[in-house]
Amino acid sequence: MIIFYVLAALLILTSLMVVFQRNVVHCAMALVAALFLIAILFVTLQAPMVGVLQILVYAGAIMVLFLFVIMLLNPTSLEPRRALSWGFGTVVALLLAGALAALVSHDEAPADPFAATELFGAPESLAKSLFTDFVLPFEIASVLLLIAIVGAVVLAKREHN
């Protein structure tokens, strides 16, 4: 119970750091922390397989890629804080958050969460769903990743002229 509120507070703090820090590398590290916290939230929500995949894929690979690109492009200048647009953006965000929160709050929420079996969220159930019901999206996702690899290599190659 308390774990959720602590994690939620930390998560909002790190997300704000991602958006409002001026040094890009600090933003990236704050995002890594946010992803790690979300993975912990997944584990508390009885999705351990997805949680560990989040750390493996998102925090462990995608963010390393981000850091590589940041180090490659070497941005040494700090972005200036523009009070007007940042203040305006914050107000819009608060309005958006308020609207979304009002939309998702309803009194007739399911009071008792589904009593999960032991295999809920376990690798066996996820694998079973992936290989029987969702095998076509699975194969398409692998082709998509191949296309992304080829596209990235082609885009990022230096031109030899």
Add this chain to the structure above:
Amino acid sequence: MIVDIGIIALKAFLVVFMVLNLAGVLGWIERKGSALMQDRIGANRASILGFAGMGLINTLVADPIKFLTKEDFIPPSGDKFLHTLAPCMALFPALVTFAVIPFGDTLQIGERVINLQVANLNIGILYVFAMGSLGVYGIVIGAWASNNKFSMFGGVRGSAQMISYEVAMGLSVIGILMVYGTLELQEIARGQGTLIREFLPESWRFLQAAIGWLPAWGIFLQPLAFLLFFTAAVAETKRVPFDLPEGESEIVAGYHVEYSGGKFLMFFAGEFAEIVTAAALMTTLFFGGWQVPYLLRDGFHFPWGTTWLLPHLAVTLLQVGAFAVKVVFFCWLQILLRWSVPRFRYDQVMRLGWKMLLPLALLNVIVTALVIVAVQQL
């Protein structure tokens, strides 16, 4: 409830304590062992009241005092916060990975059965890989925060090497997962207690007689996977022959050139803790973990018929001792490897990881799948 939490806390404390101690002792073995191999004496000057203890006082007492009392220098144009954060991020995954490694079977005290493993997750080995992938950050952030071109060289090389060999490491383990049918490390260790006889079909008499009496350890069922995993794990820990990220003769000290004192000690301890983790993984996956050959829960059951019954506590002690011996053996093997083999060049490292280990790991998966299906059909 309180007792449960207390037992888990005690197990976690014991594991971290033993890993850090072993990391310290490995530092001593490295200095003295390398001296033995290179026909020199090694460090033996520091002594307490004339007792130098073969370099033990030097490595285990003098060195930590020196590290901890040095000035903590942060490069003025570097990033202060990240410079301090990087060694923590290098040490954290190396220690935390030990949470899922089983160091014994269950211990029964009264009516309480204690599983000798800190956390029995149902995702088992994936947790190890997840924490391993977090280990890249220590390198990347340490290199970046030092604001030093040599550090950047070491950092970029190190992180590229680590993410390449993570893939090979993960794929080489799939064969083991297929054979034992589970992701949980305690179940893999238990599954290696049977004999190979159970895995072979009844009608293959010749093969049953030839190898059926061996315990079903991963090394017998997946030899190629062991070689691939060993190579990939040594590359992950950035030890020689893969230590180009900290290549001492080329880029000064690579990604930890700007670190001194306590932070360097954390990097150092993290590297030795990773050696211990890699050794523990190798024993759990391929060498039976805590299994002693032919030792079941109540005693020895040899395949030729004799049984020696042993009390429960003796069995548990034997198993924990077997685990410790195997882990120390693999740590020693990695240290031996360090002082015997020259360093790979960077393009050789990349070629080995992507063009040799990865296709071999995939081939291993395919062949294992074919063999399992063939054996099940018979």
Add this chain to the structure above:
Amino acid sequence: MVPLNHYLILSAAIFAIGVVGVVIRRNLIVVLMSIELMLNAVNLTFIAFSRFLGSMEGQVIVFFVMAVAAAEAVVGLAIIISVFRHRQTLDPQEMQLLKW
């Protein structure tokens, strides 16, 4: 037991923070990171619903969202690198050639 609404409000908040990042930041990499933050907020919603309704499909969808996010981050970063090579800047305000 934490009610479902709290999870949904948390992910709504993170989504809004991601939108702020996309709108106000003048560094393409931070914009891409804010997009990843939005995707993760959505993942959190899916997992929360999957737990409260007892259906594994939520987790399968999150699996695919992660794969697609990985592909998108890779291609996005490659585009950023090639844009940087041409314009030597990461400021989206400098890339307004198509604006009328």
